[in-house]
Amino acid sequence: MERQLIEEWFELYERDVTSFLIYYTGSMDVQDLVQETFLRGMKKIAHFREGSHPKTWLITIAKNLVIDRARKKNIWNRIKYLLRDEKQTENLDHTILLGEMNRELYIAINRLPAKNKEVIILKAILEMTSKQVGEILGANENHVNVLYHRSLKKLKSILETEGFEYEARTR
Numbered sequence: 001m002e003r004q005l006i007e008e009w010f011e012l013y014e015r016d017v018t019s020f021l022i023y024y025t026g027s028m029d030v031q032d033l034v035q036e037t038f039l040r041g042m043k044k045i046a047h048f049r050e051g052s053h054p055k056t057w058l059i060t061i062a063k064n065l066v067i068d069r070a071r072k073k074n075i076w077n078r079i080k081y082l083l084r085d086e087k088q089t090e091n092l093d094h095t096i097l098l099g100e101m102n103r104e105l106y107i108a109i110n111r112l113p114a115k116n117k118e119v120i121i122l123k124a125i126l127e128m129t130s131k132q133v134g135e136i137l138g139a140n141e142n143h144v145n146v147l148y149h150r151s152l153k154k155l156k157s158i159l160e161t162e163g164f165e166y167e168a169r170t171r
Contacts, residue, residue: 002042002045002046003042005045006038006041006042006045009038009041009054009058010038012054012055013054013055013058014034014038016055016058016059016126017034017037017038017055017058017059017062018030018031018034019121019125019126020059020062020063020121020122020125020126021033021034021037021062021066023106023109023110023117023121023125024062024063024066024117024118024121025066026110033062033065033066034062036065037058037061037062037065038058040061040065041057041058041061044061052135053132053135055128055132056128056132056135056136059122059126059136060135060136063118063136104159104162105159107162108155108158108159108162109121109155111158112151112154112155112158113154115137115147115151116147116150116151116154116155117151118136118137119133119137119144119147119148119151120148120151120152120155122136122137123144123148124148124152130144130145130148133148
């Protein structure tokens with residue numbers, strides 16, 4: 001029964017978990033992390049709260065998995081993890097996978113502080129509600145909304161500093 005439920009969730013939420021991990025880690029090579037997320041979910045399914053949404057629960061597992069792996073590495077690797085080698089990001093063939101504009105956006109998102117990056121990925125990219133994001137981040141909806149607004153301002157500033165051109169919306 002539990003295995004069947006996890007398999008169903010895999011079909012429904014694997015793309016969201018993969019997208020989150022790509023943006024969160026700054027790497028396209030996240031298949032091992034995706035598999036480990038669902039394996040941990042299968043092992044810990046007894047801890048799943050019925051009132052929670054499976055997608056937020058799985059993304060929380062994925063986030064914690066990345067954090068756990070980073071903690072296990074030495075200090076130098078942690079610094080590299082936090083700062084990420086910009087050349088590694090630029091060497092990825094984002095032009096084909098994400099298009100040139102998305103590539104610039106992807107790089108800018110990875111320059112944000114961790115909390116700002118998380119809220120942008122969860123709300124803007126994965127289109128999760130403030131309530132769902134709050135469950136993952138351990139914050140209330142109001143805090144999520146304020147953090148999201150501030151994160152968008154920081155992202156816009158980074159993009160403008162890099163010379164990113166975009167058209168303002170007209171109503």
